Amino acid sequence: MNFEKKRRDWFVVGISVILILLITVMFRALLNPLIISGALATVLIPFHNSIKKHLPPAFSSFLITTGVVIFIVVMLMVSLSAVFANGEYIQEVVNSIFALLSIDGGVLGLDVNPVVFDLQSIINGIITAVQGSIGEILGATAYYSIIFMILFLFLYLFILYGERMFHEIWSLVPTESKPKISILNALISDSLYSLIIVHVGIALIVFFAALPFFMILGYGHVLFWSVICGIFALIPVFGPVVIIAFLAVYALSLGDYFGLALILVIGWPLLCAIPDWYLRPVLMGKRSKLNAVLIFIALFGGIAVMGVMGFLYGPLALAILTGVYRICVEEFGGKSSILQDTSP
Template sequence: MAHNLSLPDRLTVLLVLGILAAAAIAFWNLLWVVVLSASLAIVIMPVKHYLGRSMREGTAALLTTAAVFFATIFSVGFTIAVLAQNGDYLTQIVQGILAWIASAETGGAAAGIASTDIAAWTDEQIASFGDWVTGLASQVPMLIIDLIVFFLSLYMFIYRGDALAAEVTAALPSRLRAAVEKLTRTSVDTLYALYIVHVATSVVTFVLAIPFFYVLGYDHIVFYALMAAIFQLIPIIGPSVIMLFLGVYSLSLGDIRGGLLVAFVGYPIVCALPDIYFRPMMMGRRASIHPVIMWIGFFGGLAVMGIVGFVLGPLFLALAITGYHILLEEMKEVKEAAQGT
């Protein structure tokens, strides 16, 4: 039997919705942090379940959050340290490539002028980068607040997320509950692809890149491997940019062997192998969205919603596709019921 809300019930619902809307508006600038923490909590919830077998639920949630915190700090610190140590080396490479290009265009006749222009251009880019770093440093206090809110929210979602989902699901009608459960499975699978598989593929790229760059013989092995892993996090582009960069650098040095290694060993192993073999293997049957749709979600989300769109873009598209299939199933059932009558 259908349940009709009385006037007091409707007013209560409106009051609660109004409070939620006011809270969202008041904390709008931090809302993206909470959304990211909720999406990450959904993915790492199994870690809390595993730890919860031998300890209290609150302790398991705290340890899980602490593990994410230290992993994040280590990854960011390691990346910054490697990039800082190799900043001069990267500048030297760029200057060498630009000098080679200028020399090829002028036939070596204006090599001195080209070198001066290259040095000036490099100094200009370094100054621009310094201005960017200075602007970023001014945002450090707000960034610290964002991190505090992120990890506090992450802890609460890990700790109470299961109970919250169970409460909401139990309050829904059975027909609506089935649709919500399908949407929930789609959300979990999509977030799994975004976080676990994406990061794991980047780690695999880093591991595969180390022996290749050792054989290549340009030193700075960890730097090149780290850059390949970072670019692996960028959809479509991936570490191919690094291989193209190294290929041009090899030609600028006259190193034909290095260029051949980059083209016929580096690209297949460091770029293609993680995407063609490891990524599908780790996804298994959990892929709920076509890779092309995922890429549209990545770039469309970044363009519309900023950094949070990197997660919400593919997620919204996956939910829209699942909602479309749910609607088709509902229409099919209504049609079959009408024909049966």
């Protein structure tokens, strides 16, 4: 069907746009789950296409969505188990740091003597606070439970019907516009794919790199520190830096200057600087063909402006702006290459 020659009812189109805008405003709290699930589906649909050759599509989508839920739950359980299983050790480490601060009236003029970290007292204080705000906490828990449930329901639907919806919308694009719009489509899909895959991959790299480092450091609890570093690596920039700074102060409290040197000279570059400042933007640039410096700005600028969600929205905004730039340059007869990754 030739859509260009078909007479459109612009009144109906206008009413439809107004209704969509009203619904978007009313349900704006669901935009984050919608966008996150769409980004995840972009990465997971290729796996769905492979699995549905052997299983019904609905069951394939259900299996993949369930796998994502199980992965997240396992990560949370591992994190909590690592903390609670090493509660006494964490208490010992923090008490050692407080002991450093209490020497000779404190450090940098901080009078923290006598401060002793008591994990049990902190837990009791948290329990007391929870008991005093049980209504608000239950309400917030119910709200976020519903949000996460909706996120995974969106994910299931996007995996199952996302590709079909894309082709239906793509069929409405005029033929002469498809080559230019495909530039934007490729940039967005490649950026989302590289963002999620690289994000998880960096966390695994940090975990495996941390194992030999903490063996050499000699503070024991190697698996605990490695798991914590891997989990914190899921928080770009700030994650592993917090652990390294904490360890540096702990080494100083022990008077272990050799360990402090190892942490600053080897630990910080290995677990923080190289993964976040080099590997993350470069690996993302390899798939999306975007300049690594721009990806660096998009990642960290997004986090600075929008918080944790900025790690998704920053690169997504960069992909859209880059796509628009390339489309405009091509439309007016130019050739764009300045924003591409030209590294060997």
